[in-house]
Amino acid sequence: MVKDFIKGLWKENPVFVQVLGMCPTLAVTTSLINGLSMGLATTFVLVASGLAISSLRKLIPDQVRIATFMIVISSFVTVVKLLFEAHIPAISSQLGPYLPLIVTNCIILGRQEAFASKEPVSRSLLDALGMGIGFALALVILGSVRELFYQGTIGGVQVLGSWYKSMIIMVQPAGAFISLSLLVGLFQRISGRK
Amino acid sequence: MEYFFIFVAIVLTQNFVLHYFLGICPFLGVSDEMEGAFGMGMATTFVMTLTAIITWNINTFILKAFNVEFLEYVSFILVIASLVQLVEMFLKKYLPELYETLGIYLPLITTNCAVLGLALFMVLREYNFLESAIFGFGAGVGFTLALVIMAGIRGELHEEDIPRPFRGTGITLLVAGLLALAFMGFSGLVPT
Numbered sequence: 001m002v003k004d005f006i007k008g009l010w011k012e013n014p015v016f017v018q019v020l021g022m023c024p025t026l027a028v029t030t031s032l033i034n035g036l037s038m039g040l041a042t043t044f045v046l047v048a049s050g051l052a053i054s055s056l057r058k059l060i061p062d063q064v065r066i067a068t069f070m071i072v073i074s075s076f077v078t079v080v081k082l083l084f085e086a087h088i089p090a091i092s093s094q095l096g097p098y099l100p101l102i103v104t105n106c107i108i109l110g111r112q113e114a115f116a117s118k119e120p121v122s123r124s125l126l127d128a129l130g131m132g133i134g135f136a137l138a139l140v141i142l143g144s145v146r147e148l149f150y151q152g153t154i155g156g157v158q159v160l161g162s163w164y165k166s167m168i169i170m171v172q173p174a175g176a177f178i179s180l181s182l183l184v185g186l187f188q189r190i191s192g193r194k
Numbered sequence: 195m196e197y198f199f200i201f202v203a204i205v206l207t208q209n210f211v212l213h214y215f216l217g218i219c220p221f222l223g224v225s226d227e228m229e230g231a232f233g234m235g236m237a238t239t240f241v242m243t244l245t246a247i248i249t250w251n252i253n254t255f256i257l258k259a260f261n262v263e264f265l266e267y268v269s270f271i272l273v274i275a276s277l278v279q280l281v282e283m284f285l286k287k288y289l290p291e292l293y294e295t296l297g298i299y300l301p302l303i304t305t306n307c308a309v310l311g312l313a314l315f316m317v318l319r320e321y322n323f324l325e326s327a328i329f330g331f332g333a334g335v336g337f338t339l340a341l342v343i344m345a346g347i348r349g350e351l352h353e354e355d356i357p358r359p360f361r362g363t364g365i366t367l368l369v370a371g372l373l374a375l376a377f378m379g380f381s382g383l384v385p386t
Contacts, residue, residue, distance in 0.1 A: 181368040
């Protein structure tokens, strides 16, 4: 049981190992807070749809399962989008269309197909939580790195002194690709894979 | 002229893959065969153009007309999923030759975030019908361009001695970063 939860954090980390859900990973990690909000929103959708699909797994006909998963997922994404708009409008507008794009985040559909549609509710819950937190963790790391090298702050707190000249490339697409590339390389090095 | 700029912007300056990070999964996972990349691009362009046309109509005449815009995501994803299925069945029946080439790529398009992203951007920017159609087609062309370039580069990379931790994903992302840098050179082509 514990393994279901732990594996998402490190061994099967959705971003660094499985390389899934790249669109939000790259697009919204311009700062720690954006990465964290996207990570939490995705975790919520992952857990909610995992619970729903796992409890309905015996009722969903096999032929239309993908369509069913998509409807469940997009309903929960609508919930998140409305919640964000109502309570944290500033972050909601920063994330823009990437918040609704959680619908097509391959991690979510992938976990339903590979896990929730086959396993009991309790295991699915742990699996979804682990994957969600692993994803959020990766986004927070990438967001912090990019924010630090962009303007010398992490989460809005000044880390590097005033001598640090801001590097605009870090918040542009090229910076996103290159920082993630270096992080993936570092991750592979540490975990000693390949 | 305005229509032309929409097209140039979405293909070059604001390329879906390299500027908006949409459709990254197929972009990173693309095989190193140019032909496969081109086929995937063509199939996606086809679905994207149709998606733009259909979702524009749904958004204008159903969602907005009946004030049920909160159903946007659910209805869009249903349209895309059924469209992909429909295209697949149509090709299989009437154009079996084309189906042979594109068939294997079609099911993957449903979870390509570029297609849903296209519909969302279209609504957000309040494009009219013709603009939406051009936007959809241009997004597909831009996606194909990025995919084919990536496939070409990855083919070359086979010969290189890449540091171990960077093999696979690492080096692909690095190449994508350099491509994004190169595409930044196009900025300014389109007056904002």
